[in-house]
Amino acid sequence: MAMKSRSDVRNVAIVAHVDHGKTTLVDKMLWQTGAFSERQTVETTGERVMDSGDLEREKGITILAKNTAISYDGPSADGHPITINIIDTPGHADFGGEVERGLSMVDGVVLLVDASEGPLPQTRFVLRKALAARMPVILCINKVDRPDSRIEAVEEETYELFMDLLEDADADADQLDFPVVYASAKAGIASTLRPADGELPEGSDLEPLFKTILETIPAPQYDDEAPLQAHVTNLDSSNFLGRLALLRVRNGQIKKGQQVVWCRHDGTQQTVKITELLMTQGLERQPAESAGPGDIIAVAGIPEITIGETLADLDNPIPLPLITVDEPAISMTIGTNTSPMAGKVRGSKVTARLVKDRLDRELVGNVSLRVLPTERPDAWEVQGRGELALAILVEQMRREGYELTVGKPQVVTKEVDGKLQEPVEHLTIDTPEEYLGTITQIMAARKARMEQMTNHGTGWVRMEFVVPSRGLIGFRTEFLTETRGTGIANHVFSGYEPWHGTITTRLSGSLVADRSGAVTSYAMVNLQERGVLFVEPTTEVYEGMIVGENSRADDMDVNITKEKKLTNVRASSADNFEKIFPPRKLSLEQSLEFCREDECVEVTPETVRIRKVVLNAGERARTAARARSAAKQ
Template sequence: MPRRKEISEILNLMEKTQNIRNFGLVGHIDHGKTTLSDSLLSEAGFLSPDLAGEARALDFLEEEQRRGITMKSANISLYYEKSLEDHDPFLINLVDTPGHLDFSGKVARALRLVDGVVVVVDAVEEVITQSETVIKQALQEGVKPVLFINKVDRLIRELKLSDEEIKKKYIRIIKSFNTLIERYAEHPFNKKWKVSPLSGNVAFGSALHKWAFTLKILEKSDLKFKDIRERYNKETYTKETYADLAIYFPIHKAILEMVIEHLPNPINAQKYRIEKIWDGDINSELGKTMVNCDPHGPLIVCLSKVQVDKHGLISTGRIFSGSCTNKREIFLLNENKYERIQRIAIFMGQRREQVDKIPAGNIVAIEGLKNIKSGETIIDSNSIDEMVPFESVKYVTTPVITASLEPEYLRDLDKMKELIENLLIEDPNLKFEINEENGENLLSGTGPLHLEVSAEEIRKRGVNVSVSEPRAVFKESCRYSSSMISTISPNNHCTLELKLERLDSKTVRFFQNIDYKTIKPFSTLKEVLKEKTNLTDIEIENFWKCDEDQNILIYQGNLKLEDFYMNTILEIFEKIHLNGPICGEKLTEIKIIISDLKIENVNEDNIFSELSAMFYEAIKKGLSEAELILMEPIYHTIIQLPQEYIKIATTLPLKYSAKIKSIDQEKEYQAIIELLLPVRNSIKFAEDIRSATSGKAFWQNEFYAFMEVPIHESKQIIDNLRFVKGISW
């Protein structure tokens, strides 16, 4: 078994930034990412070579081990010295990421840590739905991809393809991969980052059987592809017949040498990545120190993940400038608070090794911060003025499924809420709220698996909970615009004029994908809104707020409001949007324009109730006039299945109010059907498609948009929602 390196050797390498590679493993569910990471860990001495491919060492949640899929991103530092001849050793920081779309928000956050990715693609299934999603995410983060075509053994032993057929498959996979780079990477990287076997940035192999090669490795080897074929062609092949392939073509050699030769070190990567992921002035002193990955500059850390353990909150981040040390005072930009780092460490899989100093270009684990959330920016306490937060990671998921949680014993209610609050810190894609009408504890997530895993995590942390059947998250909106609505307060001293409009799709998409609060100062935000939305110049000038459900508040009144009144109105606005008139669901995609507001003769004790009554009446009138509608979340569902099941599969969508977007029958072994499927029907649809295809269909659901519930179904759904909430009478 290879010798595990001492921490001192890894710390020495951390100072040699040109010898660091921060990379991730990404790809579709079950394409072999975690199996590949096991083989890399065995090379570093963290895992017995006999267990590599089976141990799932980076899947250290029990639930991950049980299900055989990765749910959280995990990382580890590897010392690699067998790479290039006559070269110093390399420090490779490896991040393994989830492949299931319910957890793709965790992929987005993990990508902020790395400069390159190895995209793992199943040779049989080729580049499919989640492969495309993660490649797009990586390129949007300025992360360079290389390609590993996995499960090559299956082409020989299961599909029994000829050499020519295998070659055609390779060409098709590489062409699909390069098409995505051409489509999603910015110039000049959409040309420079394309892959080819001749360039050495494509590897082929079997992660399960622990062998892989690049073209260069194959050319230097005594074995050729026909020898690999012979080992799998035997009628009764066993582990022994192909075991020597891992000796001739050790998988860690192919993958890690591809990483070292073709993925950038932090110094080179930050030269082009900082401008892409940070909205500040690239020519400022702070901008320059990050672009140059300067270990002597002010400390700047972008945090991608926060976990709760017995020591408190553990934050994982990438150091873009300066050096991180123990007992150091820092400033949290988003929270606007000073704090002190207590301890720092490097990740070694399930363990953390305490260290004294970690320089720029590395990944750090920070202990002791109390007011911390994923996506926070840490800055040296002496360099606050110039700094702006890192651009918000664009999560590709949004909570669309909700369930009611109840503790087994009422005495555990507060403990359950505390555990849920911890989960919210760790996972920004979860939402928790208490229904004011009936006291339900509602946990919302991106899919049934997301909620199931979260509930199991609560049980593991000490509170048994019962979970209701998951249901879709509905919202309420309006179809048209209202006229100008005028109201007067109960004491007859305050007046209000406002108008409601349905927000257009371009503006909705912007606020869904961007955390506008990170764009500072306001003059910069105005320019961005002008370019990226359909808001008018007057609306942008008077923009107040957009909430998490894409409702916008604009104030165009002549009266300049004091902060107290402005904050009171924002608080009222927040409460009103939580409880729509149709069935108590949240309002969404509504633009509220206040054209006039007069506040007279109201003391501060009564101002909230007076303004609340006035705003409630005006918004209710406006919604009624603009025609209320019920909105539901829609999945973009991609189904892969054998060609012979297409006919039966295309008859099912109509039964579940789904619309077929496209049918692709060009692939040799499978067809691909794309649907727009209501989330409320997704569980029963999954059962039906599984049954109709004898379990041979594979599908993934990704949030698409909120859309209006069909009129012929809306009354029944509204009645059911009102009944569940106890507001049916």
């Protein structure tokens, strides 16, 4: 075996916790290497060009791992341009499948850590994956110019995290010897010299970061005598070319028009032709004639290819190992819309076949998702990493015109040695000291176990918990309410533990409409002292639809369509000035959090409604009575 390396290519992933500045840093790297034309400005292309999806821009998070390539010919490139392929990965734990897929494409990582917040759960998650893969790591401490930055302390915390993970990830002690770069991605400046807290690094550009990448990240290694092997790591589509498979070429050469062997998941092999070969330059894919080891390419012409499969040599096909991702922890039922208002929106997609086809298409590009059948032919159990990942899928389908009934999120349990086990999360909370007691109380009710508490001495406390995943369903809304929007909570999957017992997450009941009709102001005035309403006057409701939150623990059937009886007696002026409180508008995520076991969410392109699974009040009462008698027996 004659191993060689390509000095003109580097493959690197930018990994970090959510909102630590990955996408901003990649943007600045693109600008400073001339990836944009002279006519393009921040105004014409928009900030955070890597976050191309509408939902990514709205939520300010990266959902899909994306790749770009920059051509670097700076002082340290020995006069020859070097292609640096950069993978921008999500920072949210729910999209961990994207992170794992991104790491399978690269030879090293740049770990970005906020100079104030320090390492957080997702930092631990992505670092463990990188160390387990024996990848070199560059630590980049970002946002050093934040007024509350604590650069030296964060560097120490990250070093401790490395020490902690080395044994856990069965990694190499040499990985502790990592270079540190200090940066302000927003300003586009990096330095290897530590600045004072709150100050910009010395210098005027990201040159020290580029130089560190070239010195630390190894060039792609390949066997000069090995046949073609190219790994499918991602999928995309083109209006002109159809499905595109994104591959990392491991060994050999691949050419446009070449006949190759497609090694499939099920072990079968098929001869296919590469009709088009594309390579990334900046943000654009350009046609290319051939690609070699280490290149990240897109190929067209194989309509059913999926992630983890291999394109191999025609004479000597050797498949690469499949990409494995962590088990899903949360599930929800997604089915067709079964409410009385189904199909009222023109052009909406309401049939079971359309919904199933869309879920099957999502499976093609989302390696961390699973779709399982249920007892009903028009509903499916969808399993994913977390609540947010599943809510994003439902939101995308809603925007595409689908009408759905979505059940309350549940945890995916498993049996180990005859004992029921459930997924648990490692939760980190940063909160002002005054809310310490409240947070402890909330977490105790959700069966959480406190692992550590640190007082930064700035009026803020950091608490670390191990909590059952189901204890975090509906947690975020309550947490933000109790901390007046000041608290920061982040969690990451930690493993499985024995079942923790019953968790009561919502103490209040629901206000349920007892008939169909339009909401009236008169009924709202009389009902708003009973709880918080979710609907406005003139809103169309139906029997079984939840119109508000009851102030008491039990549900209450209400007539929210009641009209004031008209008489020929003139009303006094006092009756004309009844005050209606503004209704609480729930987003899709908040609606899913609000749901109880006997409730679900109706999702249409125009509205999101919460409803009872059983709409008829009499039938609900009989179902509850049967459940109580079964429990007694």
